[in-house]
Amino acid sequence: MLSRKGSRLTERNVDDLLEKLRGLFSDITAKDIMVTNIISLTKDRTMWQAKELMRICKISGVPIVDNDNHLLGLVSIEDIILALEGNHITDPIEKHMTKDLITFAPDVDLEGLIERFNRYRYGRFPVVDSEGRLLGIISKKDIIGAILDKFRIIYVHDARRKEVLERNVDWFDRSLISGDYVEKKSADFLFHIDYTEVDMAGVGSAKLKSYLKTRTDDDSLVRRVSIACYEAEVNVVIHSGSEGYIYAWYDESVIRVRVEDYGKGIENVEQAMKEGFSTASDHVRELGFGAGMGLPNMHRYSDKMVVVSEARKGVVVEMNFYRNGRK
Amino acid sequence: MKLSEIVQLLNCETLNSVDDSNPEIASVGAADLMSDVLAFGGPGMILVTGLNSPQCVRTASVVGASAVLIIRKRNVPETTIELAKELQMPLLHARMSMYKACGILFEKQISDALEEGKQID
Numbered sequence: 001m002l003s004r005k006g007s008r009l010t011e012r013n014v015d016d017l018l019e020k021l022r023g024l025f026s027d028i029t030a031k032d033i034m035v036t037n038i039i040s041l042t043k044d045r046t047m048w049q050a051k052e053l054m055r056i057c058k059i060s061g062v063p064i065v066d067n068d069n070h071l072l073g074l075v076s077i078e079d080i081i082l083a084l085e086g087n088h089i090t091d092p093i094e095k096h097m098t099k100d101l102i103t104f105a106p107d108v109d110l111e112g113l114i115e116r117f118n119r120y121r122y123g124r125f126p127v128v129d130s131e132g133r134l135l136g137i138i139s140k141k142d143i144i145g146a147i148l149d150k151f152r153i154i155y156v157h158d159a160r161r162k163e164v165l166e167r168n169v170d171w172f173d174r175s176l177i178s179g180d181y182v183e184k185k186s187a188d189f190l191f192h193i194d195y196t197e198v199d200m201a202g203v204g205s206a207k208l209k210s211y212l213k214t215r216t217d218d219d220s221l222v223r224r225v226s227i228a229c230y231e232a233e234v235n236v237v238i239h240s241g242s243e244g245y246i247y248a249w250y251d252e253s254v255i256r257v258r259v260e261d262y263g264k265g266i267e268n269v270e271q272a273m274k275e276g277f278s279t280a281s282d283h284v285r286e287l288g289f290g291a292g293m294g295l296p297n298m299h300r301y302s303d304k305m306v307v308v309s310e311a312r313k314g315v316v317v318e319m320n321f322y323r324n325g326r327k
Numbered sequence: 328m329k330l331s332e333i334v335q336l337l338n339c340e341t342l343n344s345v346d347d348s349n350p351e352i353a354s355v356g357a358a359d360l361m362s363d364v365l366a367f368g369g370p371g372m373i374l375v376t377g378l379n380s381p382q383c384v385r386t387a388s389v390v391g392a393s394a395v396l397i398i399r400k401r402n403v404p405e406t407t408i409e410l411a412k413e414l415q416m417p418l419l420h421a422r423m424s425m426y427k428a429c430g431i432l433f434e435k436q437i438s439d440a441l442e443e444g445k446q447i448d
Contacts, residue, residue, distance in 0.1 A: 199406070202385040206414065209389065219370070219391065226389045227365050288378045288386070293362030300366065 015118070030113060031106035033146040034127045034136025040065045043072055043094035047083040050075045050093055063126055063134055064097050071126055071134040073097035103128045106135055113143060172260060176306035176318040182247075182258065189248035193236050193261070198287050201237040204246045205230035208257075215250050218323065225255050225321050228301040231294045232259035232317045238284045240264060240315065253323050257302075260316040266309040273299070273307075328352045328437055330394055330417055333373065336431055339396065339419040342408050349417050350393045355432050356440035357425065361386040367444030368392060375432070377425055379403050381410040388414045398425045 040063045041050055050062050054077070064073045075097045083089045083096050102120050104113065104127045116125065117140060124139040175182050184190075189211050191204035209226040216222065229246060236244035240263025249256040266272050273295050280290025299305050302319035309315040330349040334341055353371035358364050359378050368374065370391035376383050379397050384407055387395045394417040397403050403420050411418035421428055 199380055199382065202382065202389065205389060206385060223370070223389070223391050230386070230389050231362070231365060287380055287382055288359055288361035288364075288376075289382075291360050291362045293360075293366055297362060297366050 028110045028146055029106065030104045030108045030127050030138060031135065033110075033113070033142050034106075034138045035142055036136045038063060038134065038137050040069075040134065041075070041093060042066065043092065043097070045093050047075070047080065047089045047091055047093055047096055051080045051083075051089065054080065061124055061137075063137065064093055065134050069133045071101070071103065071128050071132055073099045074101055074126065101126060103132075104138065105130070110143070110147075113138065117143075172314075172316060175258075176308050176316060177256075177304055177320055184245075184247055186249070187247040188250045189246070191246040193233060193244040193246065196237065196241075198234075198237055198284055198289070201234045201289075202230050203233075205233050208246060208248055211248070212250070212255070221255070221321060221323060224301040225257060225319075228298040228305075228319055228321075229257050229259065231297045232257075232319075234289050235259075235294050235315070235317075236261045236263070238280055238289060239266075242314065244314075255321045255323075256318070257321070258316065258318045260314060262314040265311045265313050266307070266315055267311050269295075269307050269309055328435065330373070330419075333394075333396070333432070334419060336435070337396070337419075337421040337423065337428055339421045342403060342418040342420055343412050343416075345394075345417050345419065352393055352437065354438045354440035354443065355429070356392070356444075357429050358441060363441060364390060364392075367441040369440055369444050372440035375425070375428060379407055381407045383407070384411045384414060384416050384418065388416050393417070394419065396421060396428070398423065398428050 039053065039057055039059060041053065043064050043066070053062055054060065061074055061076045063071055064075060065071055075093060079096055079098060083091070088096065102116065102122065102125060104116065104125050106127055106129065124137050126134055127136040127138060128134055173181055189208055191207055193204055205226050208229055209222060212222045212225060233246060236259060240261035242261050242263030244259060244261030244263075247258040271277050274292070275296045276292040278290045278292035284290040295307065298317065298319060303322045304320040306318050307315065328351065330345055330352055333339065333352060334345060350371065352373045354369070355375055356364060356368050356372045357375040359376055361378070361382055364374060364386050368390040372392050373394045373396055374383065374387045374392045375396045375398060377398050379399050379401070383397065384395055395411065396419040398421055400422055403418070408418060
Protein backbone atom coordinates (compact mmCIF):
# COMPACT_ATOMS: atom_id res chain seq x y z
CA MET A 1 0.00 0.00 0.00
CA LEU A 2 2.74 2.39 0.87
CA SER A 3 5.85 1.36 -0.86
CA ARG A 4 6.80 0.95 -4.46
CA LYS A 5 4.73 -1.04 -6.84
CA GLY A 6 4.84 -4.75 -6.15
CA SER A 7 6.41 -4.67 -2.74
CA ARG A 8 4.38 -4.88 0.42
CA LEU A 9 4.57 -3.25 3.76
CA THR A 10 6.50 -5.34 6.19
CA GLU A 11 6.64 -4.97 9.93
CA ARG A 12 10.18 -3.75 9.53
CA ASN A 13 9.54 -0.91 7.13
CA VAL A 14 6.46 0.13 9.07
CA ASP A 15 8.72 0.52 12.08
CA ASP A 16 11.26 2.45 10.04
CA LEU A 17 8.53 4.69 8.69
CA LEU A 18 7.10 5.37 12.14
CA GLU A 19 10.56 6.10 13.44
CA LYS A 20 11.21 8.60 10.67
CA LEU A 21 7.92 10.37 11.12
CA ARG A 22 7.64 10.58 14.87
CA GLY A 23 9.19 14.03 15.22
CA LEU A 24 7.02 15.51 12.50
CA PHE A 25 3.74 14.62 14.08
CA SER A 26 4.21 15.38 17.73
CA ASP A 27 0.79 16.99 17.98
CA ILE A 28 -1.08 13.78 17.16
CA THR A 29 -2.47 12.10 20.28
CA ALA A 30 -4.18 8.79 20.94
CA LYS A 31 -7.64 10.32 20.83
CA ASP A 32 -7.03 11.69 17.32
CA ILE A 33 -6.07 8.29 16.02
CA MET A 34 -8.25 5.83 17.86
CA VAL A 35 -11.16 4.13 16.21
CA THR A 36 -14.24 5.01 18.22
CA ASN A 37 -17.02 2.96 16.70
CA ILE A 38 -15.99 -0.15 18.55
CA ILE A 39 -17.78 -3.42 18.73
CA SER A 40 -17.71 -4.62 22.35
CA LEU A 41 -19.32 -7.37 24.41
CA THR A 42 -20.32 -7.82 28.03
CA LYS A 43 -18.63 -10.45 30.18
CA ASP A 44 -21.70 -12.68 30.53
CA ARG A 45 -21.63 -13.56 26.82
CA THR A 46 -19.87 -16.77 25.78
CA MET A 47 -16.54 -17.23 24.07
CA TRP A 48 -18.49 -18.75 21.20
CA GLN A 49 -20.41 -15.51 20.74
CA ALA A 50 -17.14 -13.60 20.80
CA LYS A 51 -15.73 -15.89 18.14
CA GLU A 52 -18.80 -15.47 15.94
CA LEU A 53 -18.69 -11.69 16.35
CA MET A 54 -15.03 -11.60 15.39
CA ARG A 55 -15.63 -13.80 12.39
CA ILE A 56 -18.63 -11.88 11.10
CA CYS A 57 -17.18 -8.43 11.73
CA LYS A 58 -13.69 -9.49 10.59
CA ILE A 59 -12.02 -8.13 13.72
CA SER A 60 -9.13 -9.64 15.62
CA GLY A 61 -10.12 -8.63 19.14
CA VAL A 62 -13.20 -7.67 21.14
CA PRO A 63 -13.07 -5.42 24.21
CA ILE A 64 -15.26 -6.55 27.10
CA VAL A 65 -17.05 -3.80 29.02
CA ASP A 66 -19.59 -3.45 31.81
CA ASN A 67 -22.85 -1.54 31.48
CA ASP A 68 -21.09 1.77 32.10
CA ASN A 69 -18.54 1.01 29.41
CA HIS A 70 -15.73 0.36 31.90
CA LEU A 71 -13.12 -1.82 30.22
CA LEU A 72 -12.86 -5.22 31.90
CA GLY A 73 -10.80 -7.20 29.44
CA LEU A 74 -10.19 -8.19 25.88
CA VAL A 75 -10.81 -11.34 23.88
CA SER A 76 -8.18 -11.90 21.23
CA ILE A 77 -7.90 -14.54 18.55
CA GLU A 78 -5.38 -16.27 20.78
CA ASP A 79 -7.98 -16.49 23.58
CA ILE A 80 -10.43 -18.01 21.11
CA ILE A 81 -7.91 -20.60 19.95
CA LEU A 82 -7.15 -21.53 23.57
CA ALA A 83 -10.87 -21.82 24.29
CA LEU A 84 -11.36 -24.11 21.29
CA GLU A 85 -8.36 -26.25 22.24
CA GLY A 86 -9.41 -26.44 25.88
CA ASN A 87 -12.96 -27.17 24.89
CA HIS A 88 -14.45 -24.30 26.87
CA ILE A 89 -15.72 -22.25 23.99
CA THR A 90 -19.21 -22.25 25.50
CA ASP A 91 -18.01 -20.72 28.79
CA PRO A 92 -18.80 -17.13 29.67
CA ILE A 93 -16.20 -14.67 28.40
CA GLU A 94 -15.38 -13.56 31.92
CA LYS A 95 -13.49 -16.78 32.64
CA HIS A 96 -11.15 -16.66 29.66
CA MET A 97 -10.67 -13.07 28.56
CA THR A 98 -7.31 -11.36 28.91
CA LYS A 99 -7.66 -9.16 31.97
CA ASP A 100 -4.19 -7.80 32.40
CA LEU A 101 -4.36 -5.08 29.77
CA ILE A 102 -2.00 -2.34 28.69
CA THR A 103 -4.16 0.71 27.95
CA PHE A 104 -3.48 4.20 26.67
CA ALA A 105 -4.69 7.50 28.05
CA PRO A 106 -6.31 9.66 25.36
CA ASP A 107 -3.56 12.28 25.49
CA VAL A 108 -0.58 10.01 24.83
CA ASP A 109 1.33 11.53 21.93
CA LEU A 110 2.55 9.76 18.83
CA GLU A 111 6.00 9.26 20.21
CA GLY A 112 4.54 7.61 23.32
CA LEU A 113 2.29 5.42 21.20
CA ILE A 114 5.14 4.19 19.05
CA GLU A 115 7.27 3.56 22.09
CA ARG A 116 4.52 1.43 23.68
CA PHE A 117 3.83 -0.45 20.47
CA ASN A 118 7.50 -1.33 20.31
CA ARG A 119 7.72 -2.24 23.97
CA TYR A 120 4.64 -4.46 24.25
CA ARG A 121 4.33 -5.86 20.74
CA TYR A 122 0.55 -6.26 20.89
CA GLY A 123 -1.44 -5.60 17.76
CA ARG A 124 -3.90 -3.20 19.36
CA PHE A 125 -4.40 -1.20 22.52
CA PRO A 126 -7.57 0.10 24.14
CA VAL A 127 -7.77 3.80 24.98
CA VAL A 128 -9.51 4.53 28.29
CA ASP A 129 -10.35 7.68 30.23
CA SER A 130 -9.19 8.34 33.77
CA GLU A 131 -12.03 6.24 35.14
CA GLY A 132 -11.24 3.28 32.97
CA ARG A 133 -14.07 3.74 30.49
CA LEU A 134 -13.36 2.55 26.99
CA LEU A 135 -12.95 5.40 24.49
CA GLY A 136 -11.43 3.68 21.51
CA ILE A 137 -8.97 1.19 20.11
CA ILE A 138 -5.68 1.84 18.36
CA SER A 139 -3.81 -0.50 16.07
CA LYS A 140 -0.61 0.15 14.14
CA LYS A 141 -2.67 0.54 11.03
CA ASP A 142 -4.57 3.40 12.66
CA ILE A 143 -1.32 5.19 13.42
CA ILE A 144 -0.16 4.93 9.85
CA GLY A 145 -3.58 5.94 8.61
CA ALA A 146 -3.60 9.02 10.81
CA ILE A 147 -0.14 10.01 9.70
CA LEU A 148 -1.00 9.60 6.04
CA ASP A 149 -4.22 11.43 6.55
CA LYS A 150 -2.47 14.35 8.16
CA PHE A 151 0.38 14.40 5.76
CA ARG A 152 -0.93 12.63 2.69
CA ILE A 153 1.62 14.37 0.59
CA ILE A 154 4.75 12.75 1.94
CA TYR A 155 4.23 9.49 0.29
CA VAL A 156 2.50 10.40 -2.92
CA HIS A 157 4.94 13.16 -3.42
CA ASP A 158 8.01 11.05 -2.79
CA ALA A 159 6.93 8.20 -4.99
CA ARG A 160 5.67 10.33 -7.80
CA ARG A 161 8.64 12.61 -7.71
CA LYS A 162 11.05 9.73 -7.89
CA GLU A 163 9.11 8.29 -10.75
CA VAL A 164 8.90 11.46 -12.78
CA LEU A 165 12.46 12.52 -12.14
CA GLU A 166 14.00 9.13 -12.77
CA ARG A 167 12.09 8.43 -15.90
CA ASN A 168 13.20 11.79 -17.07
CA VAL A 169 9.80 12.67 -18.44
CA ASP A 170 8.91 16.26 -18.57
CA TRP A 171 6.86 16.73 -15.44
CA PHE A 172 5.52 19.94 -16.80
CA ASP A 173 3.39 17.83 -19.10
CA ARG A 174 2.17 15.23 -16.67
CA SER A 175 -0.35 15.22 -13.88
CA LEU A 176 1.53 14.69 -10.65
CA ILE A 177 -1.52 13.15 -9.05
CA SER A 178 -2.86 10.86 -11.76
CA GLY A 179 0.28 10.49 -13.84
CA ASP A 180 -1.68 11.25 -17.02
CA TYR A 181 -0.60 13.72 -19.60
CA VAL A 182 -2.09 17.09 -18.86
CA GLU A 183 -4.01 18.68 -21.68
CA LYS A 184 -3.37 22.23 -20.63
CA LYS A 185 -5.43 23.64 -23.45
CA SER A 186 -8.46 21.95 -21.92
CA ALA A 187 -8.19 23.95 -18.70
CA ASP A 188 -11.40 25.72 -17.72
CA PHE A 189 -9.41 28.50 -16.15
CA LEU A 190 -6.02 29.88 -17.06
CA PHE A 191 -4.07 32.72 -15.53
CA HIS A 192 -0.63 33.87 -16.49
CA ILE A 193 1.39 35.05 -13.48
CA ASP A 194 3.51 37.51 -15.39
CA TYR A 195 4.28 40.07 -12.72
CA THR A 196 6.93 40.22 -10.04
CA GLU A 197 5.40 42.84 -7.73
CA VAL A 198 4.52 41.21 -4.43
CA ASP A 199 1.68 43.72 -4.10
CA MET A 200 -0.05 42.06 -7.02
CA ALA A 201 0.15 38.55 -5.60
CA GLY A 202 -3.25 36.94 -5.43
CA VAL A 203 -4.76 38.57 -8.51
CA GLY A 204 -4.99 35.24 -10.29
CA SER A 205 -6.53 33.47 -7.30
CA ALA A 206 -9.11 36.24 -6.91
CA LYS A 207 -10.00 35.69 -10.59
CA LEU A 208 -10.19 31.95 -10.04
CA LYS A 209 -12.49 32.55 -7.10
CA SER A 210 -14.83 34.71 -9.23
CA TYR A 211 -14.79 32.06 -11.93
CA LEU A 212 -15.61 29.24 -9.51
CA LYS A 213 -18.45 31.27 -8.04
CA THR A 214 -20.07 31.23 -11.46
CA ARG A 215 -19.92 27.44 -11.46
CA THR A 216 -20.94 26.42 -7.95
CA ASP A 217 -22.74 27.60 -4.82
CA ASP A 218 -20.48 25.58 -2.58
CA ASP A 219 -18.83 28.52 -0.80
CA SER A 220 -16.65 26.43 1.42
CA LEU A 221 -15.23 24.53 -1.55
CA VAL A 222 -14.57 27.78 -3.43
CA ARG A 223 -12.94 29.17 -0.33
CA ARG A 224 -10.62 26.20 0.06
CA VAL A 225 -9.55 26.35 -3.57
CA SER A 226 -8.97 30.11 -3.47
CA ILE A 227 -6.89 30.01 -0.31
CA ALA A 228 -4.66 27.19 -1.48
CA CYS A 229 -4.26 28.75 -4.92
CA TYR A 230 -3.48 32.11 -3.35
CA GLU A 231 -0.63 30.60 -1.37
CA ALA A 232 0.69 28.90 -4.48
CA GLU A 233 0.50 32.13 -6.46
CA VAL A 234 2.26 34.07 -3.71
CA ASN A 235 5.00 31.45 -3.79
CA VAL A 236 5.50 31.90 -7.52
CA VAL A 237 5.77 35.66 -7.08
CA ILE A 238 8.03 35.75 -4.06
CA HIS A 239 10.20 32.70 -4.62
CA SER A 240 10.43 31.64 -8.23
CA GLY A 241 11.91 34.76 -9.77
CA SER A 242 10.07 33.78 -12.92
CA GLU A 243 6.66 33.75 -14.50
CA GLY A 244 4.11 31.06 -13.94
CA TYR A 245 0.66 29.75 -14.77
CA ILE A 246 -2.45 28.80 -12.86
CA TYR A 247 -4.59 26.12 -14.50
CA ALA A 248 -7.87 24.91 -13.13
CA TRP A 249 -10.26 22.22 -14.30
CA TYR A 250 -13.79 22.26 -13.01
CA ASP A 251 -15.66 19.02 -12.62
CA GLU A 252 -18.82 18.17 -10.74
CA SER A 253 -16.96 16.12 -8.16
CA VAL A 254 -13.47 17.58 -8.19
CA ILE A 255 -11.69 20.84 -8.87
CA ARG A 256 -8.13 20.38 -10.01
CA VAL A 257 -5.66 23.23 -9.72
CA ARG A 258 -2.15 23.27 -11.08
CA VAL A 259 0.27 26.12 -10.47
CA GLU A 260 3.61 26.00 -12.18
CA ASP A 261 6.62 28.22 -12.61
CA TYR A 262 9.94 27.96 -14.34
CA GLY A 263 12.04 29.58 -11.68
CA LYS A 264 14.65 28.56 -9.22
CA GLY A 265 12.78 25.66 -7.69
CA ILE A 266 12.69 24.25 -4.18
CA GLU A 267 15.92 22.72 -2.95
CA ASN A 268 14.31 20.61 -0.29
CA VAL A 269 10.59 19.99 -0.48
CA GLU A 270 10.38 18.17 2.86
CA GLN A 271 11.89 21.16 4.59
CA ALA A 272 9.58 23.54 2.73
CA MET A 273 6.57 21.51 3.86
CA LYS A 274 7.34 22.21 7.50
CA GLU A 275 5.44 25.02 9.10
CA GLY A 276 7.70 27.94 9.85
CA PHE A 277 10.38 27.11 7.32
CA SER A 278 10.91 29.92 4.83
CA THR A 279 13.58 31.40 2.62
CA ALA A 280 11.65 34.64 2.07
CA SER A 281 13.29 38.06 2.19
CA ASP A 282 12.57 40.66 4.86
CA HIS A 283 10.68 42.71 2.30
CA VAL A 284 8.31 39.84 1.64
CA ARG A 285 7.89 39.25 5.35
CA GLU A 286 6.91 42.87 5.87
CA LEU A 287 4.08 42.28 3.46
CA GLY A 288 2.66 39.58 5.66
CA PHE A 289 4.05 36.56 3.84
CA GLY A 290 7.11 34.39 4.06
CA ALA A 291 6.23 32.93 7.42
CA GLY A 292 6.73 29.41 6.18
CA MET A 293 3.02 28.64 6.00
CA GLY A 294 2.59 28.47 2.24
CA LEU A 295 2.95 24.79 1.43
CA PRO A 296 1.48 23.68 4.78
CA ASN A 297 -1.56 25.88 4.11
CA MET A 298 -2.01 24.46 0.61
CA HIS A 299 -1.85 21.04 2.10
CA ARG A 300 -4.29 21.97 4.83
CA TYR A 301 -6.94 23.13 2.39
CA SER A 302 -6.55 20.66 -0.45
CA ASP A 303 -7.63 17.04 -0.42
CA LYS A 304 -4.72 15.80 -2.46
CA MET A 305 -1.56 17.66 -3.18
CA VAL A 306 1.69 16.88 -4.90
CA VAL A 307 4.68 19.16 -5.27
CA VAL A 308 7.46 18.43 -7.69
CA SER A 309 10.46 20.63 -7.94
CA GLU A 310 14.06 20.57 -8.89
CA ALA A 311 16.57 23.30 -8.29
CA ARG A 312 16.65 25.75 -11.22
CA LYS A 313 13.88 23.95 -13.09
CA GLY A 314 10.83 25.39 -11.39
CA VAL A 315 7.99 24.10 -9.29
CA VAL A 316 4.75 22.37 -10.12
CA VAL A 317 2.07 22.20 -7.45
CA GLU A 318 -0.99 20.15 -8.20
CA MET A 319 -3.98 20.08 -5.90
CA ASN A 320 -7.30 18.29 -6.02
CA PHE A 321 -10.31 19.54 -4.11
CA TYR A 322 -13.20 17.15 -3.80
CA ARG A 323 -16.70 18.41 -3.46
CA ASN A 324 -17.25 16.10 -0.55
CA GLY A 325 -13.81 16.78 0.87
CA ARG A 326 -12.95 17.35 4.46
CA LYS A 327 -13.90 20.92 5.36
CA MET B 328 -22.26 43.06 15.89
CA LYS B 329 -23.01 45.56 13.14
CA LEU B 330 -20.09 47.02 11.25
CA SER B 331 -21.44 50.50 11.93
CA GLU B 332 -21.11 49.84 15.67
CA ILE B 333 -17.45 49.01 15.21
CA VAL B 334 -17.00 52.23 13.24
CA GLN B 335 -18.40 54.15 16.20
CA LEU B 336 -16.54 52.24 18.87
CA LEU B 337 -13.15 52.76 17.31
CA ASN B 338 -13.90 56.10 15.73
CA CYS B 339 -13.01 54.67 12.34
CA GLU B 340 -12.63 56.41 9.05
CA THR B 341 -14.69 54.52 6.48
CA LEU B 342 -12.82 54.22 3.20
CA ASN B 343 -15.70 52.84 1.17
CA SER B 344 -19.38 52.30 1.62
CA VAL B 345 -20.21 51.06 5.09
CA ASP B 346 -23.89 50.92 5.92
CA ASP B 347 -26.51 48.67 7.41
CA SER B 348 -26.46 46.41 4.39
CA ASN B 349 -23.06 45.10 5.48
CA PRO B 350 -23.12 41.65 6.98
CA GLU B 351 -22.91 41.23 10.74
CA ILE B 352 -19.46 40.81 12.17
CA ALA B 353 -19.33 37.41 13.85
CA SER B 354 -15.73 37.42 15.01
CA VAL B 355 -12.46 39.34 15.02
CA GLY B 356 -9.19 38.11 13.59
CA ALA B 357 -6.12 40.23 14.31
CA ALA B 358 -2.93 39.47 12.40
CA ASP B 359 -0.22 41.07 10.34
CA LEU B 360 0.78 37.73 8.95
CA MET B 361 -1.45 37.02 5.98
CA SER B 362 -0.53 33.36 6.01
CA ASP B 363 -2.06 33.10 9.48
CA VAL B 364 -5.23 34.67 8.16
CA LEU B 365 -5.26 32.21 5.28
CA ALA B 366 -4.68 29.32 7.63
CA PHE B 367 -7.16 30.15 10.34
CA GLY B 368 -9.40 32.98 9.16
CA GLY B 369 -12.99 32.32 8.32
CA PRO B 370 -16.22 33.71 6.94
CA GLY B 371 -17.87 36.50 8.89
CA MET B 372 -14.78 37.85 10.59
CA ILE B 373 -13.38 41.35 10.51
CA LEU B 374 -9.67 41.34 9.78
CA VAL B 375 -7.81 43.76 12.05
CA THR B 376 -4.33 44.36 10.72
CA GLY B 377 -1.42 46.73 10.70
CA LEU B 378 -0.75 45.85 7.09
CA ASN B 379 -1.99 48.47 4.65
CA SER B 380 -1.02 46.98 1.30
CA PRO B 381 -3.70 45.65 -1.10
CA GLN B 382 -2.67 42.21 0.11
CA CYS B 383 -4.72 42.52 3.30
CA VAL B 384 -7.90 43.17 1.32
CA ARG B 385 -7.20 40.36 -1.10
CA THR B 386 -6.47 37.93 1.70
CA ALA B 387 -9.64 38.94 3.55
CA SER B 388 -11.64 38.42 0.39
CA VAL B 389 -10.16 34.99 -0.26
CA VAL B 390 -11.01 33.70 3.21
CA GLY B 391 -14.48 35.20 3.00
CA ALA B 392 -14.03 37.85 5.71
CA SER B 393 -16.77 40.47 6.07
CA ALA B 394 -14.58 43.56 6.50
CA VAL B 395 -11.04 44.86 6.94
CA LEU B 396 -9.90 47.27 9.61
CA ILE B 397 -6.48 48.79 9.07
CA ILE B 398 -4.75 50.08 12.17
CA ARG B 399 -2.22 52.70 11.17
CA LYS B 400 -1.05 56.14 11.97
CA ARG B 401 -0.43 56.87 8.33
CA ASN B 402 -2.86 56.97 5.44
CA VAL B 403 -4.01 53.90 3.58
CA PRO B 404 -2.65 53.72 0.02
CA GLU B 405 -5.02 54.40 -2.90
CA THR B 406 -4.30 50.98 -4.39
CA THR B 407 -5.65 49.30 -1.28
CA ILE B 408 -8.80 51.41 -1.29
CA GLU B 409 -9.30 50.76 -5.00
CA LEU B 410 -9.03 47.02 -4.53
CA ALA B 411 -11.47 47.08 -1.61
CA LYS B 412 -13.99 48.80 -3.89
CA GLU B 413 -13.41 46.31 -6.64
CA LEU B 414 -13.82 43.33 -4.32
CA GLN B 415 -16.67 45.04 -2.43
CA MET B 416 -14.87 44.63 0.84
CA PRO B 417 -15.83 47.18 3.51
CA LEU B 418 -12.61 48.94 4.51
CA LEU B 419 -12.10 50.82 7.78
CA HIS B 420 -9.15 52.75 9.10
CA ALA B 421 -8.51 53.55 12.76
CA ARG B 422 -5.66 55.73 13.92
CA MET B 423 -4.90 54.02 17.18
CA SER B 424 -2.62 51.28 18.38
CA MET B 425 -3.39 47.65 17.63
CA TYR B 426 -3.43 46.99 21.38
CA LYS B 427 -6.11 49.57 22.00
CA ALA B 428 -8.26 48.61 19.03
CA CYS B 429 -8.21 44.94 19.94
CA GLY B 430 -8.77 45.78 23.59
CA ILE B 431 -11.94 47.70 22.79
CA LEU B 432 -13.30 44.90 20.61
CA PHE B 433 -12.31 42.28 23.16
CA GLU B 434 -14.29 44.09 25.82
CA LYS B 435 -17.36 43.66 23.63
CA GLN B 436 -16.81 39.92 23.87
CA ILE B 437 -16.64 39.30 20.15
CA SER B 438 -15.11 35.92 19.53
CA ASP B 439 -11.58 35.35 18.30
CA ALA B 440 -11.71 34.18 14.68
CA LEU B 441 -8.13 32.97 14.38
CA GLU B 442 -8.18 31.08 17.67
CA GLU B 443 -11.42 29.34 16.70
CA GLY B 444 -10.00 28.54 13.28
CA LYS B 445 -7.09 26.81 14.96
CA GLN B 446 -9.42 24.66 17.00
CA ILE B 447 -11.37 23.57 13.95
CA ASP B 448 -8.09 22.77 12.31
